[in-house]
Amino acid sequence: MDPQVEIRGCRSRKELQEVVELCDEAFDDTAREYFERHMFKDGTISQEDTRVLVRGGSIVSSVQVFPRTIYMGEKKVRMGGIGNVATLPSERKKGYSEQVMRDAMEFMRQKGFLVSLLTTTINDYYKRFGFQTLNRRLVKTDVIPRQDQSHIEVFDFSRDAAQVMRLYDSDNAKNTGPIVRDADYWRSQIDFCGEDPKLFLVWRDGEEILGYVRGRKETGSTKILEYAFANGREEIPRALFADLAYRAGQPKLDVFVSRTENKRLSLLQSRQSEVDTYFMAAFFGDGIDDRTREGILTHNDFTFWLTDYF
Ligand SMILES: CC(C)(COP(=O)(O)OP(=O)(O)OC[C@H]1O[C@@H](n2cnc3c(N)ncnc32)[C@H](O)[C@@H]1OP(=O)(O)O)[C@@H](O)C(=O)NCCC(=O)NCCS
The missing domain is CATH 3.40.630.30 (Gcn5-related N-acetyltransferase (GNAT))
Incomplete structure (x- = not known):
């Protein structure tokens, strides 16, 4: 890896603000207010949950991990919601997002999450990290x-x-x-x-x-x-x-x-x-049994309220 490149969690409010600027630049159709809201009004997310790639002192790529717990039948399971996956337009296609995503997957695994969820229109991209599409009605x-x-x-x-x-x-x-x-x-x-x-x-x-x-x-x-x-x-x-x-x-x-x-x-x-195919799920280890996985992935046995969107 380039010695000038560092992948880690954010360390200050100033860095979080930099991620807001980055997302605002990266996403064409989303208002800046959206990123500010999810960054600063979500009291559940800590600074280190916003994973970034820093090169030469500037943040060029980001992935946020929203720590959640979800109901799965009778169980409660730790889930990492992936959001705000972004790379500065001038820095794309250099593998930066892939590196931050891999870091985020490892970060979630170490924290004991059993599931990760995200929404996307570029489903193929996330397959390489183990995500599978949920067909929702x-x-x-x-x-x-x-x-x-x-x-x-x-x-x-x-x-x-x-x-x-x-x-x-x-x-x-x-x-x-x-x-x-x-x-x-x-x-x-x-x-x-x-x-x-x-x-x-x-x-x-x-x-x-x-x-x-x-x-x-x-x-x-x-x-x-x-x-x-x-x-x-x-x-x-x-x-x-x-x-x-x-x-x-x-x-x-x-x-x-x-x-x-x-x-x-x-x-x-x-x-x-x-x-609807916007939703994707990845599973860590074998903490989720096959029947539940099949229910989620194949039979639309999955409830997600849009108010919880990250
Ligand atoms: C998606 C994004 C984060 C990728 O960042 P990046 O640093 O260029 O990513 P990488 O260099 O690691 O990987 C590039 C890969 O992204 C994939 N990709 C990027 N945009 C894509 C798109 N619109 N449709 C399909 N694949 C796309 C390419 O397939 C490419 O794959 P390759 O490695 O086979 O060439 C970046 O394009 C971006 O910020 N886009 C705008 C915000 C966005 O859409 N975020 C995703 C929301 S789910």
């Missing part, structure tokens, strides 16, 4: 007209957070893929996910919250970022989805649906859908 559907909204309100953190957190846990703890969230993570995530707070809705029956949805207005549709609801109460997501689409001003809905979710929400079953 993106359902596109029209929502039913907005009806009774008397149970629906905009989420208020101090009033609703504790109940929403409990609902999240009870809905997700048996699934494969969702992030294990504690109160600190929730606080951080609400900051770094960049959602429109007016599109975080709760469904309440008196004092009790029995469902919620978080969404984003997109061109031509409303994207569901996350939802949860009390078992057997399918009228709740119906009402929430309809009201969300109305508030966003886009009557069409886009929602990722895992096999598990598909079973419990008939609203999403027989509509137009497409296969």
